[in-house]
Amino acid sequence: MDLQTMLNYHWEAMIPEFIILGTAVLLTLLDLFWPPYIRRRMLAWIGLIGILLSLLSLLVILPVEVVSILDDSFRLDSFAKAFKLLLLVGAAFVMLLAESYEPKEGMKEQRGEFYYLFLTALLGAMIMTSSGDLITLFIGLELLSISSYILAGIRKHHTASNEAAMKYVISGGISTAITLFGMSYLYGLTGSTNLTAMSMIMKETVDTQFLYLFGLAFFMVLVGLSFKIASAPFHMWAPDVYQGAPIPVTAFLSVVSKTAGFAIILRILLTLYRDVWGDAVGAFSFFESNSIYIAFLAGITMIIGNVVALRQRNLKRLFAYSSIAHAGYLLVAFATLGSQYFLFDTFWFYLLAYLFMNLGAFAVIQVVSGNTEQEETDMLSGLYQRSPWLAVAMGISILSLAGIPGTAGFIAKVSIFLGAFAMDPGFYVLAAIMAGTTVISYIYYFGILVQLFLRTPNIQTKPKVPAGINILLAVCVVMTIIFGLAPNIAFDFLHQQFGDFIDFQ
Secondary structure: OOHHHHHHOOHHHHHHHHHHHHHHHHHHHHHHHOOOOOOOOHHHHHHHHHHHHHHHHHHHOOOOOOEEEOOOOEEEOHHHHHHHHHHHHHHHHHHHHHHOOOOOOOOHHHHHHHHHHHHHHHHHHHHHHHEOEHHHHHHHHHHHHHHHHHHHOOOOOOHHHHHHHHHHHHHHHHHHHHHHHHHHHHHHHHOOOEHHHHHHHHHOOOOHHHHHHHHHHHHHHHHHHHHHHOOOOOOOHHHHHHHHOOHHHHHHHHHHHHHHHHHHHHHHHHHHHOOOEOOOOOOOEHHHHHHHHHHHHHHHHHHHHHHHHOOOOEHHHHHHHHHHHHHHHHHHHHOOOOOOOOOHHHHHHHHHHHHHHHHHHHHHHHHHHHHHOOOEHHHHOOHHHHOHHHHHHHHHHHHHHHOOOOOHHHHHHHHHHHHHHHOOOOOHHHHHHHHHHHHHHHHHHHHHHHHHHOOOOOOOOOOOOOHHHHHHHHHHHHHHHHHHHOOHHHHHHHHHHHOOOOOOO
């Protein structure tokens, strides 16, 4: 490839990624050369400016038609834009959390590393959403994963943090190996790593042996990536990692990393398997023949996540199981893949609602745990009497996570619930499990509300809320309520900016 060809590419499609990359390099150099007496916390604001500039550049190029560069290994289509929007908004909020984070066992010497490693993880997630090739998909996945492993164990002298990092590396390594094994089958059967070229070959294949191997590759890729979204039974790492990691990292894993995980699953499975036959005579599509397995995965994930959460007293572990349960709800939508009832807007709206309600809850947990030096549920007891604003913000986030009407979480759950019924034949059992486990979740979610509003406070100290956290909480609370009362605002924006994702390949 000559220089002229390289210059002719539409590199403007990668401006959001270039800004994040440049900001990460700048933070690395500043952390390296700044004198020790300059506080590294200032780097967080530079990182936040970089994320906001990247978000602004993404908004500018939203009207641009599909751009494909580097032999379709990088695609800027409506799917990539929609998920990058979620990733960048979530990352900006997590950076606000990180700026005000001050753990008991400080990480003063690693504070600079924290910020630029976070940006490299974000860069990996953004690359994943735009990849049109297995190689760039895997590069993005590993950039996100390796940065996340280091972030989970960044408190070098904290035993729980070290344990979290070790478990995360081991489970992540296993999942990567399984994913790679599945990808190697796909490459061996199609002779290409380009997703579009692979799908052209796969949809013309009717040989029974090849279809069997395509199915084998499908399950290996799905199992490997299920570790990333912490769906049962591949979820065992999540509670320990959530508990041991610093709170901003836990928030990042629960929102940004999970969004990226779902994006890569959608990109691979929909591109490759949407038009593959499920049998040799072409009577069924691949997803029609195999949707029962995804439905089983969704059901067991919802049951394990919600039932085990009932016994948790540590808030971060409780939210880990809550995160597993929500992965199960999203997998219900996955079970409708390939049908006319799978709607991108339902999926996107759920992740948007989850972003606001979950980050709002983590912001309160960070403030209160920093004040009480505890992470148990009873640290919230009587919070309304000590800080009404924090208690109300946490209460709204919890109500939304539980799916109570008037909140964004309710609209998100109802959309998925109706999608399960719309199938022919409908997933009635799966919908019933979703309804039943949602009711079970009320027990532990409402237990938190009881602590917030009805218990006597253990301590009388009023938590001090940093300005950045106040901004984060205000946005999360307002958006959770607005999208609960007027969800058409989000859906109209989605349809106007991204159409019906007709350019997805």
